[in-house]
Amino acid sequence: NTIPLESRQIWKKFSLGEFGDKQEFQQEFVRHVETSLARSLYNCDDLAAYQAASQAVRDRLVVAWNRTQQKHTLTDTKRVYYLSLEFLMGRALDNAMLNTRTKQYAREGVKDFGFRLEDLIEQEPDAALGNGGLGRLAACFVDSLASENYPGWGYGLRYEYGIFKQKIIDGYQVEQPDYWLTYGSSWEIPRNEISVDIMFYGYVRHYTDDEGVHRRCWEGGDVVRAVASDFPVPGYGTANVNNLRLWSSKPAQEFDFAKFNAGDYINSVSEQQRAETISAVLYPNDNFDSGKELRLKQQYLWVAASLNDIVRRFKKSKRPWREFPEQIAIQLNDTHPTLAIVELQRIFVDLEQLPWKEAWDLVVETFGYTNHTVLPEALEKWPVPMLENLLPRHLEIIYDINLYFLQEVEAKFPNDRELLSRVSIIEESQPQQARMAYLAIIGSHKVNGVAELHSDLIKKTIFKDFVAVYGGDKFINVTNGITPRRWLHQANPELSDLIASKIGSGFVKDLSELRHLEKFADDEDFQRQWMLVKHKRKEKLAALVKSQSGVVLNPDHLFDIQVKRIHEYKRQQLNILGVIHRYVELKQMSPEERRKMTPRVSLFGGKSAPGYYMAKTIIKLINDVGKVVNNDPDMFDSLKVVFVEDYNVSKAEIIIPASDISEHISTAGTEASGTSNMKFVLNGGLIIGTVDGANVEITREIGEDNIYLFGHLADEVEDIRHKHKYGGVQVGKKLQQVFDFIQSGALGDPEIYTSLLHSIKYGGDYYLVSDDFDAYLEAQHTINHDFKDTKEWARKSIVSVSRMGFFSSDRAIRDYAEGIWNVEPSPVEE
């Protein structure tokens, strides 16, 4: 079914090429309005115009995507598969236009029809198929895989509901469903012909094959169908367009005919509906494991469908199995896809009948595992009875993997029963639990943390025993990165253009080129232009805040921003308690004294997990402080406190370029890396932070004079917690003042905050708020002082940006490619 040779010239004549000019774009735009959307010039609103524009761009992407895939099939190169339950992509249109360099034609093209391209871009709903850092990292990584010309696919789930929309009602978070597919998605290529039947439940049958070998086979379970959807991922400045394949669950058959024939029509249909719930909604927890069966079903459906796809593609190459890891690298984004290890072993042993050991060596050579957290409540465990019921054969395989592993450990460390029980995949609790991180380590050839401090920490704490077993070389660091396309070029075109005016635009592709900017750091004219861009972006954020909450911000004031998921370990409570302290201080001053203080805006944003009571209390506290402060005339020129509702990728693109200072103040040792810290500094904001995660490497790169570090160090935390536990918590004078103020009722009913304050004063202060409070205030004091010297501030900002090249996700992806995947770039000709 290929087109005959003699007809190919005709085909090529009509094959879509890049837009050559504005008219070509307009022709396609009008065609899509009139045919794809069945509208006309009389009823083309912003939404229709967005859809037509995005489909015009999409069509070009699809052609390039096809060429890329063909080339990779033809050359049969090694491929990388990034398995992630979350891809926090945000909007696609602007990114697609920038990466294919068609934005100018589109802007001018739609302008002739009376549209502003910016308005059309805003019509697109965010693809918010992720929670926070982990999901956004996956999105940055697929961008970099494509931009660096790696044959790399993402595999995930096509949730119909992404992360919930956050409303703030009376200061409280209220969740609303995020159905993002109301108008379909222009970027989705439905692949109904690509489907995999997935089994759950059932039993294991033992049999003897023709050669007399004892074998097992899993059968008799319920079947659900996984159906593929593809989303093209364009690289920047390359013709390479990769693929993000997301699976939906569908009924395996339209009707249950047995029930149907028995006259139970309604139930025969509704049963099928249940299949679709598997991929319906994203679990809204960040750094927390809820252990629900539906989540396990999501994981298995996605992993089994992806592996079936990968193995099918490998089989087409007709290579022997031993070449599997030479052709395929699979990266596990956290432990969520760990069942892939078990599934591949099952495919090899049960279905392809490879000997266990041969199969297992291939499996281990294929997988790499990335750890994103040391928090105990986030480490995944599945109850053994749940596994036994849902995936009986997989549980047996896990037992065998564990047995062989423990034998290995026993041989290396004879008679250490304690060690065996510590490293066993199966935790001997009631009920027994399978520790997925241990399984991921045992089934992978490399394990990496996401920043130096974190990678060291996992070797010394949660994975210490495994370092003893395997040696240190299995455990490596790959520091996270961010894509400069979205987080500088697209989010902050003003700054991107200013930088390009001095050093050219090469930094968008090779971020290390930013180093050439440093020589302009003392240029006063450049400093002025630099601060002018910052001012413009603060105006833009002020406009957003005004339209959403009515609060008016002054862009001359210091903008202090903390946006990220709300979590006790991230310590938004430290920030807001500090704000209250400042408010109390300012209230005690005369108007003249107040005028000498650096005027500030404290801006917060972020979602709490719906069931996380303490995080929700922190949100309420921030909003209540805002209400009091913003309505206090004494504060008019001194302090504003804002909570931005529904923080998401698109809002991040407005908020991040507008910071003077941003806060990355987790308890030392708890934030694996953080990535917004990188985004803020790349956009010329300075940061206040603890010695945690990637803050450490940011400090090393930009210099310690350009960052405001404070607080206890990771290696002190354990001792301090011990002291809290046995000696109680010492709440210092300043923090006590704040507690008194809250308890006075000045913010409203103090009962609301009792549990929050008690967790600090009487609950052991697990996150060291009391211990770091004074140091935090002092660091903020230094910031207030330094901000007054605008030239010096601008210099620090420019120097910092010029030294941020390391934090590109392009570098991170090259590190993975060289250190874990052993893959080479494979560019397609333009």
Ligand code: T68
């Ligand atoms: C984040 N983890 C880390 N987890 O907290 C952050 N958890 O330090 C790091 O920079 C980032 O990963 C990227 O490495 C998360 O975002 C989750 O969202 C999550 C989701 C489900 C279950 C557990």
